[in-house]
Amino acid sequence: MIIERIREMNRKNIFLKIVLPAILVIILIFYFRAFFTKGVYFNNTFLVKSVVGAERHYMGKSKHGGIHITVKGLEDTHDSIEVVYRLPGNVNRQYTVMLNHENKWYPSIENIIDKDGNIIFEGEYKKGQQYMVDKNGKPLFSFDITALRNVDIAYDESYKVPLKNIAEFAFSETDTFRGEIHYLIYAIILFFVTWIDYKYPLFLFKLNYWLHVEDPKPSEFYLTMQKISYVVFPIIGIILMIAAIY
Known part of the structure; x- marks a missing residue:
């Protein structure tokens, strides 16, 4: 009986001193791996970032369905960057961001063109700038309701991607860690x-x-x-x- 109690105490000690700490370490490894996952928040949904050559892919799943945003091109070496949104409800948007490299250290956006060739923005926007400026030098301020927490997003044909969001994706401005x-x-x-x-x-x-x-x-x-x-x-x-x- 005494021997059995000693064995039981040893088993408990092994669990408390070895097994439990090992489990805790494994949980923390997975936790911090998720915490420091690189990506971006889009309409309250975290999209995981992956890079394939000159393409950046941001993928995630919202309650409405899958979201996949592709950015083709590099701000330092290309004259234009293509930003493609594949959103729930079969909503697809495609934009071409034309860059100005007169200042090789700080490329800027001259205009944004939709998939039909229409210029939807013409002016200037530099990386890190708080607002966009149209061709007349007028600041473009827009209140993006989708940036608010707990706001239900309607993905349908009327959905419009904010111009600032397109610019931010082109310059990887909103890249962050998940946590x-x-x-x-x-x-x-x-x-x-x-x-x-x-x-x-x-x-x-x-x-x-x-x-x-x-x-x-x-x-x-x-x-x-x-x-x-x-x-x-x-x-x-x-x-x-x-x-x-x-």
């Missing part, structure tokens, strides 16, 4: 505070009161809430980590 860094930072802070409080139960308590009370002692209520925080804080941290990639 929201501020959520991750909040989660790490919660995990760190919980670990410190668990490892040194009176450290945070004394740190809070040492200037006001000599040799402070925690109340029963404090100790109870402290134990509850050991469960609540990690749960909140996990929720924040999940929210960071969704």
Whole structure:
């Protein structure tokens, strides 16, 4: 009987010291791989970026269906860049972005042409510029409702791709990582505070009161809430980590 108990304790120790940490490491590897996936947010949907030669592909799936945006050409070496949108509802849009290389360090957009050869923008737009300027030098300000969170997008024949969005794809301006860094930072802070409080139960308590009370002692209520925080804080941290990639 004693031998069996010892074996059981050894099995538990192996799980706690080896198996559980190994599982945690594997989960974190997959998590951070997803967190640092390169891509772009388009209409509240994250599209994963892949590069094939001079083409950039952004692919993802929204609740309406698959989205595939292709950018053909490089801003540094080509005179034009083609941006193709394949959207849900069999909505396809194709644009040609004509570039100006007079300033070899900062190429700019002269005009944007749709698939029928119509010029839908004529003026100037430089990478990083907050707004587009038409041929008369007038700034073009447009409020893009699709940039708002939780706004339902209607993909039909009337759907119009914002001009600024076309320009941003041409210059890879909106490329980003999938994860929201501020959520991750909040989660790490919660995990760190919980670990410190668990490892040194009176450290945070004394740190809070040492200037006001000599040799402070925690109340029963404090100790109870402290134990509850050991469960609540990690749960909140996990929720924040999940929210960071969704």
